[in-house]
Amino acid sequence: MSENHVSGMEAAAVSVLKRAVELDQSGRFQESLVCYQEGIQLLMDVLKVSKDESKRGHYREKIKGYMDRAEQIKAHVNQMKEDGKYHEQIKISGDATGYSYETLFKPYISNTLTEVWVEDPYVRHTHQLYNFLRFCEMLLKSCSKVTKIHLLTSQDDVDSSQQNGALLELKDSLSAQGVTLDLQFSSTIHDREIRFDTGWIIKIGRGLDYFKKPKGRFSIGYCDYDLRLCHETTVDIFHTKHTKSL
Known part of the structure; x- marks a missing residue:
């Protein structure tokens, strides 16, 4: 060498x-x-x-x-x-980079993780649906033992057909990977929270939608979220021995 x-x-x-x-x-x-x-x-x-x-x-x-x-x-x-x-806080400043889902969640993902709960009222619009898709892809890449993902979100009042169609397509795609996507809707949901069955709880002020819109489809950060500019937000991480189901 x-x-x-x-x-x-x-x-x-x-x-x-x-x-x-x-x-x-x-x-x-x-x-x-x-x-x-x-x-x-x-x-x-x-x-x-x-x-x-x-x-x-x-x-x-x-x-x-x-x-x-x-x-x-x-x-x-x-x-x-x-x-x-256990309580840890990460403050993401406006225009910061280096906070892709892989980077943010990696420390809390282990090979014993099998089930994930996502509560986020804003998985409605196209970019938000892509965010959730990216999050699911991150889970598959980081932990092959995940078998079930729960999503609790609100219904899009303007174009629910696009939202439903995208989530059902994702559900079928995840099923082909051996992962069940459980979809539930709530008109009163407000809080944003992600829970792992290993006990980790991650609360992001802006939910999964903490990235700024890229300047164009051929701009740096469009594909690699570690290079994408972020909105200012706070991430709080907790741990509990009892992770409740939705």
Whole structure:
């Protein structure tokens, strides 16, 4: 393996671990834990191919330090979850980028996740329906064990045929992937909340519709939501051992 390739791997590890420390210091513990784990693995990969003994000793020392911190965070998170006191808040500023569904939800998705509840009154218009489609695609890519997705939303009073047609098409498409989509409508729903059967509860002030409209179909951010500008909103994350069904 070339020295340039090793340097690239090292730079990637440093970048991820730097992000882990930033998240750790800002109290976003679950996110920081995921970054610590990814960064440690990258650093271990560097250690395996490095031939410089002084660097190998440095890597081992760093890995141990990061592993110790990751274990502390894991124990802290588990204790807060056990006590029902876990609360984390993410503030997304206007025009911020880097908040795709993959990025936002990844820290809270595990291979034990099988069922998801989405309460969002605004899954009506075309772009909102596409948002929900993207969210479902993210779940399929991130966790192959998801078998049921519930959606509680409000009926579009102007063009319910488009909304119903899109959601039924999505329901059929998900069914082909082995996932059941349970659709329910409410005329009084107001709150926005996403729940996982693993106990995580994510409340986004604007629901799934926190992205700004791109300038055009060939503008950066049209396809990649990590590059899409966001509206200002707040995300609150909680954990409970009892996730109620709709």
